[in-house]
Amino acid sequence: MRSLREALLGFGRAKTMSFFAIVSTGFSLLALGMFALALLNLNTLIRYFESKVEIVVYIRDNADTGRVGMAVEDLGRVEGVDRVNFVSKEEALEHFRRDLGADSDLLQDLESNPVPASLNITMKPGYRDTLHVQAVAARAAELSFVEEVDYGREWLRRMDIFKHVVSVVGVISGALLSLVALVLISSAIKIAVFSRSREIFIMKIVGATNGYIRRAFLIEGVLKGTLGGALAAGGIFAITELFNRKLIPITGFTDRYYLYTVAAGALLGLLGSWISLGRYLRRI
Amino acid sequence: MIEFSNVSAGYAKGARVLDGINFHIDKGEFVFLTGPSGSGKSTLLKLIYHDLRPLLGEIRVAEYSSRRISRRKIPYLRRKLGIVFQDFGLLESRTVGENVAFALEVTGAPRSFIRRRVSEALEQMGLGGKECCYPLELSGGEQQRVAIARALVGEPYALIADEPTGNLDPGISREILMRLEDINAMGMAVLLATHDYSLLKDRDHVRRLYVSGGRLIYDGPTGSFAPEAPPASGGNLPPVG
Ligand SMILES: Nc1ncnc2c1ncn2[C@@H]1O[C@H](COP(=O)(O)OP(=O)(O)OP(=O)(O)O)[C@@H](O)[C@H]1O
Ligand SMILES: [Mg+2]
Numbered sequence: 001m002r003s004l005r006e007a008l009l010g011f012g013r014a015k016t017m018s019f020f021a022i023v024s025t026g027f028s029l030l031a032l033g034m035f036a037l038a039l040l041n042l043n044t045l046i047r048y049f050e051s052k053v054e055i056v057v058y059i060r061d062n063a064d065t066g067r068v069g070m071a072v073e074d075l076g077r078v079e080g081v082d083r084v085n086f087v088s089k090e091e092a093l094e095h096f097r098r099d100l101g102a103d104s105d106l107l108q109d110l111e112s113n114p115v116p117a118s119l120n121i122t123m124k125p126g127y128r129d130t131l132h133v134q135a136v137a138a139r140a141a142e143l144s145f146v147e148e149v150d151y152g153r154e155w156l157r158r159m160d161i162f163k164h165v166v167s168v169v170g171v172i173s174g175a176l177l178s179l180v181a182l183v184l185i186s187s188a189i190k191i192a193v194f195s196r197s198r199e200i201f202i203m204k205i206v207g208a209t210n211g212y213i214r215r216a217f218l219i220e221g222v223l224k225g226t227l228g229g230a231l232a233a234g235g236i237f238a239i240t241e242l243f244n245r246k247l248i249p250i251t252g253f254t255d256r257y258y259l260y261t262v263a264a265g266a267l268l269g270l271l272g273s274w275i276s277l278g279r280y281l282r283r284i
Numbered sequence: 285m286i287e288f289s290n291v292s293a294g295y296a297k298g299a300r301v302l303d304g305i306n307f308h309i310d311k312g313e314f315v316f317l318t319g320p321s322g323s324g325k326s327t328l329l330k331l332i333y334h335d336l337r338p339l340l341g342e343i344r345v346a347e348y349s350s351r352r353i354s355r356r357k358i359p360y361l362r363r364k365l366g367i368v369f370q371d372f373g374l375l376e377s378r379t380v381g382e383n384v385a386f387a388l389e390v391t392g393a394p395r396s397f398i399r400r401r402v403s404e405a406l407e408q409m410g411l412g413g414k415e416c417c418y419p420l421e422l423s424g425g426e427q428q429r430v431a432i433a434r435a436l437v438g439e440p441y442a443l444i445a446d447e448p449t450g451n452l453d454p455g456i457s458r459e460i461l462m463r464l465e466d467i468n469a470m471g472m473a474v475l476l477a478t479h480d481y482s483l484l485k486d487r488d489h490v491r492r493l494y495v496s497g498g499r500l501i502y503d504g505p506t507g508s509f510a511p512e513a514p515p516a517s518g519g520n521l522p523p524v525g
Contacts (some may be wrong), residue, residue: 202373205333206434207363208390209356 017192018224024188025228025265026235028181033236033261035177037253039170044251046163050128053159055121055137055151061089063117063145071143072119078136080127085120089113116147129163130156182268189221189272193280200280210281217273225269229262236261285311285441285473286332291341293324293331300339301327303498309475311441314468316484316506317477319495325477328495329446332475333365334358346441363391366435366443366472370450372427374419374434380406381415384434391438405433409463425456432463442473449480457483 057075059068068086076084087095092115121136133156137149193200203213240252253261287308294300301324309315317325330336331343334350343350346364353361374383381402388398406412409429419427428448435443445464449457461476461483468474476483484492488507493500502511 198373199375202375202386203390204335204359205362205367205373206387206390207359207361207438209359212390 017188017195018220021185021188021192021224021269022228022231024184025225025268026231028184029229029232029261029265029268030235032174032177032181032264033232033253034239035174036257037236037240037250039166039174040253041250042166046159046166047125049159050125053123053128053133053152053156055123055133055140055149057119057121057137057140057143057149058116058147059118060145060147061116067143067145068119071140071145075119075121075136075140078139080123080132081136082122082124085122087118087120089115089117092117130160185268186272186276189269190276193217193273193276197280213281214274214277217277218270221269221273222266223269225265225267225272226262227265228269229265232265233258233261285309285344285346286475287342287344288328288331289342289344291331291338291343293327293336293338295336301498302331302495305341305495305500307493307500307503309442309473311473312468312471314465314474314490315476316487316490316492317475317495318479318481318484318492321479323495324498325479325495326446329367329444329475329477332444333362333367359390363438364441366432366438366440368428368431368435368443368445368448370447372419372424372431372451374427374430376419378418379415380411380417380419380422380430383419383430384437387434387437401437401439402433405437406430408436408467409433423456424452425459428452428460429463432460432467436467436472440472442475443467445474445476447478447480448476449478449483454482 072084072086075081090113093113096115119140121140123132123136127133130153133151134153137151140146141149200213236253237258240250243250244252285308288305291302291305292300293302293305305328317328319325327336331338331350332345334343334345334353338350345361348357348361348364375386378386384402384405385398388401393401403412403415406415409432411426411429411433414422414426414430419430422430428451432443432445432448435445443464448464449460452460457480464474464476484490484506488505490506492502492504492506492509494502494509494511496511502509
């Protein structure tokens with residue numbers, strides 16, 4: 001309890017240094033948070049596009065319905081396949097009409113239905129990439145009653161590349177950003193500890209144990225880090241609100257991620273003061 | 285209770301600062317530590333409070349020995365000592381009372397005990413009523429008295445003062461000396477390092493140590509001070525290690 005009081009007092013005393021440490025933690029975490037927000041929204045976008053991935057297996061007009069039924073069951077059991085939907089010629093024509101809209105008159109006086117029946121296959125999330133889609137398409141193409149398989153090969157390939165680029169760029173810039181944040185925060189803490197080296201010396205002279213000194217500084221570090229984290233969480237919330245109200249709706253952090261941001265601040269404060277103090281205390 | 289046996293000391297890089305030092309100070313003694321600037325007075329005091337460890341020999345303080353003490357025990361050794369510096373060493377952002385209480389808080393003493401001891405120590409130093417002032421609101425002499433109050437609040441065996449009057453006017457220095465003598469009269473040993481020889485005037489019976497060239501050259505009453513000439517090689521002691 002005394003350490004806590006000591007920390008609170010120290011906090012109020014070294015105002016400039018505390019401010020510097022809190023603000024640098026806050027801004028570093030805010031930058032990281034905004035970066036996470038950007039990734040989160042790219043991911044939402046990717047998932048939206050992926051949800052459009054569909055394999056369309058066109059069926060010859062003379063196909064045996066029994067065998068088609070068996071194929072539906074078969075394909076439904078392939079790894080990654082979510083649903084296999086049979087679309088009859090009539091339904092397909094109906095869809096076609098609806099798609100054409102005003103021009104649907106063109107289809108008014110057809111003697112026979114030119115639109116083929118199909119199996120529309122959707123994939124489970126996590127399987128909506130070239131590798132898995134291609135495997136299912138190849139399997140479908142082997143069936144004797146199949147006319148053609150269409151799955152937007154080129155589009156899917158571009159999606160793959162895009163996802164790859166996003167993850168590589170994300171990891172690299174995330175690592176760089178974390179490094180910069182760590183350097184910034186640890187130097188802020190180092191300066192704060194150094195600015196109080198006199199206080200540490202006096203603590204030692206009057207017989208304070210290293211444990212006592214450490215506790216006081218660690219509690220202070222955690223308090224500052226938590227405040228910095230809260231600052232960052234507030235900033236992220238404000239930015240999300242700004243986008244949602246004035247610009248475009250975006251995916252925001254869930255409560256849990258706000259909590260993580262504050263916790264990351266506390267952890268950084270703890271580690272930062274532990275490391276910079278450790279060096280200091282080791283000298284007798 | 286403070287005992288040096290064949291102590292040699294120096295800093296990580298550079299020549300030995302002290303060599304073959306032997307003396308001991310008993311409970312209740314008053315001792316001046318003198319010597320030219322750079323002769324190693326502060327170094328000798330650092331050895332006592334274990335801010336510096338000896339290269340050779342043994343230093344004993346109360347029940348602790350420099351040979352056997354672990355790093356973890358050093359804070360407990362320091363609680364047996366009250367330490368006073370030339371620059372007062374007060375925390376400017378804390379009140380006088382808080383500065384003095386600080387020395388007991390780190391030991392985990394109960395709050396009521398701390399409150400009582402702090403006002404006793406301030407009273408003893410003639411600082412009753414200054415408890416809530418900040419150090420910078422006090423004169424230099426008063427600040428040094430706060431530092432002395434902090435040194436004696438834990439009722440240590442000995443008070444170690446390094447040039448405590450170095451920043452003070454002669455009249456104030458005299459007053460500080462008398463305060464230290466009062467403390468000594470109550471049974472606490474005092475070791476006072478100084479190169480202000482005017483303080484030694486009229487103190488013929490008081491014990492004086494004189495270090496020069498890294499050696500203890502005189503140990504006896506101030507009145508019969510007659511240092512042997514420092515050895516010719518005084519400034520060139522063997523290097524460390
Ligand atoms: N931290 C240090 N690192 C290296 N050398 C040091 C250190 N402190 C002191 N010295 C050297 O040790 C020698 C003795 O210094 P010390 O401070 O003990 O002298 P002193 O007798 O207290 O002098 P003064 O009367 O000026 O205070 C000096 O030569 C000094 O340069
Ligand atoms: Mg000195």
